[in-house]
Amino acid sequence: MPAAERPHVNQDELKRAVARAALDFVVPGAIIGVGSGSTANLFIDELAGIRDRIAGTVASSQKSADRLAGHGIPVFDLNAVDDVPVYIDGADEITAGLAMIKGGGGALTREKIVAAVARQFVCIADGSKLVSALGRFPLPVEVIPMARAYVARELAGLGGRPVLRAGFTTDNGNVILDVHGLAIPDPAAMEEAIDRIAGVVTVGLFARRGADVLLLGTADGVRTMRRAQ
Numbered sequence: 001m002p003a004a005e006r007p008h009v010n011q012d013e014l015k016r017a018v019a020r021a022a023l024d025f026v027v028p029g030a031i032i033g034v035g036s037g038s039t040a041n042l043f044i045d046e047l048a049g050i051r052d053r054i055a056g057t058v059a060s061s062q063k064s065a066d067r068l069a070g071h072g073i074p075v076f077d078l079n080a081v082d083d084v085p086v087y088i089d090g091a092d093e094i095t096a097g098l099a100m101i102k103g104g105g106g107a108l109t110r111e112k113i114v115a116a117v118a119r120q121f122v123c124i125a126d127g128s129k130l131v132s133a134l135g136r137f138p139l140p141v142e143v144i145p146m147a148r149a150y151v152a153r154e155l156a157g158l159g160g161r162p163v164l165r166a167g168f169t170t171d172n173g174n175v176i177l178d179v180h181g182l183a184i185p186d187p188a189a190m191e192e193a194i195d196r197i198a199g200v201v202t203v204g205l206f207a208r209r210g211a212d213v214l215l216l217g218t219a220d221g222v223r224t225m226r227r228a229q
């Protein structure tokens with residue numbers, strides 16, 4: 001349909017459309033990994049409609065766990081779970097190669113853990129999140145509080161401008177440095193370089209373990225993109 005004839009679709013509607021589309025990836029009878037953020041929240045609300053068809057969930061943040069529980073959806077401790085066939089979560093930026101920046105909501109560490117356990121990562125995002133190169137969105141880095149100044153100097157050495165996220169403590173009791181202006185031509189190499197800094201708990205680059213599937217909300221409908229094998 002020509003752009004001028006398309007009905008206007010706002011960002012929340014696009015998020016809701018991908019949240020609904022993600023239900024097709026829910027494995028019946030299984031434990032579902034559930035992410036954090038406004039798009040993941042909409043997925044949680046959709047999941048409530050089919051809660052009797054799943055065994056339960058593992059959540060990547062306390063906020064998501066609380067929302068799931070509010071819908072009467074069981075939330076398990078990850079240590080009590082052997083298999084997570086699918087993890088469904090949003091992103092702050094994602095490339096066509098399905099590398100992501102995550103952590104805008106500060107849940108990056110638990111997100112990375114659940115993503116590592118999951119066999120398939122389905123990213124749900126509105127079209128504004130698709131970028132040709134990562135880095136316009138400030139890169140979140142979770143840091144042990146006593147290492148904050150040291151890590152900030154190291155991140156500046158990599159070419160970024162780290163800013164402490166004011167008044168914010170992660171679910172793990174740590175702080176977040178949001179790194180502005182970082183050029184990220186090779187996301188996997190940058191992920192590795194930042195991971196190596198002592199005091200870094202997690203960097204919000206999800207490149208070595210990126211998404212397997214992207215459900216992208218566009219004015220023309222939900223577009224499905226898959227990671228090249």
Ligand code: 5RP
Nearest residue numbers: 037038039090103104105107
């Ligand atoms: C939280 C995240 C979120 O997935 C990311 O910030 C996207 O959030 P939203 O769906 O609200 O745009 O990584 O730590």
